[in-house]
Every structure is written in structure tokens, then in C-alpha cells.
Amino acid sequence: MPALSSVLVPYAAYLRVYEPLAAFPEPERSHWARYARRESTPTAQDELRRSLADLLPTPPVPVPVHESGDAFVTEVDEVVCVCPWRTRLRGWLALESLADQLPTPLLDAVLPPVVRGQAAADYEQWRERNPDARPWIRTAVWQVPVRWFVLFSDSEREYEPAGPAAAVLRYRTPMVQARRRVARALKTLRDSVDEGGLAEGLVDVGRWLEEFHPRSLVELDYGGLVHALSAPQLAEDHSAADVAAGIGALRAGDSEGAGEAYARLVERWRAVRDLQFAN
Numbered sequence: 001m002p003a004l005s006s007v008l009v010p011y012a013a014y015l016r017v018y019e020p021l022a023a024f025p026e027p028e029r030s031h032w033a034r035y036a037r038r039e040s041t042p043t044a045q046d047e048l049r050r051s052l053a054d055l056l057p058t059p060p061v062p063v064p065v066h067e068s069g070d071a072f073v074t075e076v077d078e079v080v081c082v083c084p085w086r087t088r089l090r091g092w093l094a095l096e097s098l099a100d101q102l103p104t105p106l107l108d109a110v111l112p113p114v115v116r117g118q119a120a121a122d123y124e125q126w127r128e129r130n131p132d133a134r135p136w137i138r139t140a141v142w143q144v145p146v147r148w149f150v151l152f153s154d155s156e157r158e159y160e161p162a163g164p165a166a167a168v169l170r171y172r173t174p175m176v177q178a179r180r181r182v183a184r185a186l187k188t189l190r191d192s193v194d195e196g197g198l199a200e201g202l203v204d205v206g207r208w209l210e211e212f213h214p215r216s217l218v219e220l221d222y223g224g225l226v227h228a229l230s231a232p233q234l235a236e237d238h239s240a241a242d243v244a245a246g247i248g249a250l251r252a253g254d255s256e257g258a259g260e261a262y263a264r265l266v267e268r269w270r271a272v273r274d275l276q277f278a279n
Contacts, residue, residue, distance in 0.1 A: 010048065011228050011276070015138040015148050015205075016219045017175070018074050018081035023213035032082045036073045044072070044223065047085055062111050063091035063119045076174075076217045083136045083219075090135050092123040101141075134211050142228075142276045143269055146243060147201035148220050150185045151178040151209075154241035161231060169222040169234055175209065178218040182206040185247050192250040228272050239265060 021029050021036075035041070047070070068087040075081065095116060098107055107116075127133070140148070152171035160168040182202055189199045209218070226234060246261030 010141065011224045011272075012139050012141045013144045013148075013223050013225050014044070014219075014221045015140075015151075016072065016083045016221065017136050017209070017212045018072065018076070018083045018217040018219065019136070019213045020076070020079050020081050020215050023216070024082075031069070032071060032084075033080070035069075035071060036080045036082060041073050042070050044221070047087065051087065051091075059112060059115050060110075062095050062115060063122070064088045074217065076215070079215070081217055085137070086133075086135050089133060090137060090139070092119065092126075093135065094139065095119055095123075134208065136212075138208070142225075142273050144220065144222065144225065144239065145201060146198060146265060147205050149240040149243040150202060150247070151181055151205070151218055152220060152240045153177075153181075153244060154238055157238065157240060159234065161235070162226075167226040167231070167234055169226060169237065171220040171240060173218050175212060175214055175216040175218055179206065179209055182209065188247050188251045192253075225272065228275055233268075237268065239268065 021033055024032055047068075064087050066088070068085040070085045070087075072083040072085075073080065074083075095111075098111070102110070152173050156171045156173050158168070158170050158172065182205060186199060186202050186206070189196075189202070222229075222234075229237065242261045242264045246258045246265075249255070249257030249261060
């Protein structure tokens with residue numbers, strides 16, 4: 001697909017869970033074991049290009065006809081862990097959220113109502129057969145949700161400046177740490193302030209994390225957002241540290257310190273979100 005080779009990753013960030021092979025039932029476990037032994041596996045850019053290719057036909061294909069058999073692969077303490085793409089399931093979930101993100105005339109132009117209606121019907125039938133299915137990957141466009149940063153510490157930040165390839169900014173942490181941080185942050189929020197959007201978001205993320213093996217790895221990847229931020233902005237971005245500082249200040253009863261940390265976050269991410277509507 002040469003016409004797509006130069007397309008940059010959309011301005012989206014990803015929260016991923018990599019599970020050890022032992023977490024998967026057979027025959028899926030054997031499939032991923034064979035898959036992980038390949039000399040090379042597809043990248044996030046490859047996943048994007050395949051998704052974009054489905055939007056080129058007329059009418060477009062908003063959700064793949066078949067589920068992807070690909071995954072991201074990594075090792076944790078010499079244990080192979082995989083993060084299945086589950087592109088079809090994620091396509092359905094993304095389609096559900098589009099109505100809140102795009103004006104109806106624009107949405108109808110991009111994905112006609114008849115196309116969306118058929119996809120919704122297919123998803124309803126699929127859910128009846130797979131009531132416990134959940135994605136290993138969550139996506140956010142033009143931002144990294146504050147609740148995602150709660151899962152990580154600044155010491156887990158990995159930044160690779162742009163060179164021959166695009167810059168990379170990500171965090172990785174063991175599942176047990178991510179769950180512990182969610183629980184502590186929720187307790188602090190409930191003890192310090194009225195429950196609001198952040199607490200509700202953390203409850204949702206916490207429930208999602210509970211679906212996975214306790215020896216999993218959790219990853220926050222800035223993905224295409226690295227193209228929306230300058231090199232100095234990326235180098236100076238320590239959002240997880242700001243979130244931890246804010247929650248720590250709340251725990252200590254320091255509302256002023258919590259406000260300062262929140263202000264830093266708002267200032268940083270408002271500049272990114274504003275680009276969504278720039279010419």
C-alpha cells in the first residue's frame with residue numbers, strides 16, 4: 001500500500017496491557033506462542049495503515065470483517081507477554097464513541113448512517129456470543145487522560161528523542177503497581193474531595209485492569225501525540241509526576257500544592273487539544 005506509507009500516526013495515545021502466555025486458554029495460547037517466535041512482528045504503524053486501508057473503499061469499512069490475529073509482543077522478566085490487537089472489537093467501541101466526538105453532518109459524511117447501523121447490529125450479535133470480551137488496548141485522541149497517568153511513576157518514564165524514527169514517549173509498570181496506585185489514588189480522592197470525573201474514571205480503569213492476569217505489564221504510549229508536541233515539550237513532559245504530586249498534596253491536605261500540579265497539567269494538555277480544531 002504505497003499510498004499509505006507516508007501517513008503519520010493519528011494524534012492518539014494508547015493504554016495497553018501485555019499478558020503472559022499462561023493467561024490465555026488453548027488454542028489461543030499456542031497461537032500466541034508461535035506468533036511470538038516470529039523474526040519480526042507488526043508495529044503500531046502497521047496496525048494503523050491496515051485500519052486506514054479499510055476506510056478507502058466506498059462505502060467505507062468501519063469495522064474489520066474478521067478479528068485480527070496480530071498482537072504486540074514483549075518480555076517481562078524473561079516471560080513472553082502479548083497484547084492482542086483485537087482490532088474488530090476496538091473498531092466497534094470506537095464507532096460507539098464517534099457520536100460524541102463529531103457533529104452529525106460530518107459523521108454522516110464520513111460514515112453514512114446505514115454503514116453505522118449495520119456495524120451496530122453486527123456488534124450486538126457478536127456481544128451475545130462473547131459477553132465477557134474486553135480490549136487489551138484503550139485509545140484516547142488528542143490527549144492522555146489524567147486517570148491514565150495515575151497508573152505510573154515518573155521513574156517508569158521512557159523517552160527516546162526523534163532520530164531516524166519518530167520520538168517515543170511511554171511508561172511501563174507491573175500490573176500489581178498499577179492496581180495499587182489506582183486504589184491509593186481513589187482513597188485519597190474520596191477522603192479529600194467530592195467524587196467527580198477523575199474518581200469515576202479511575203473506577204472504570206481499575207475495573208478494566210482487574211480483568212487481566214496479575215503478572216501483566218501495563219503500558220502508556222504517547223503514540224501519535226509525539227507529532228503534536230515539539231522536542232522540548234516532549235523532553236519536559238513529566239505529566240505522571242505532576243499527577244502524583246497533585247494526589248500526594250491532596251493526601252497531605254495541601255490544596256494549594258494540588259492546585260498548582262493540576263494547573264501544570266491543564267496548561268500542557270490544553271495546548272495539545274486546541275490543535276484539534278486549528279487549521
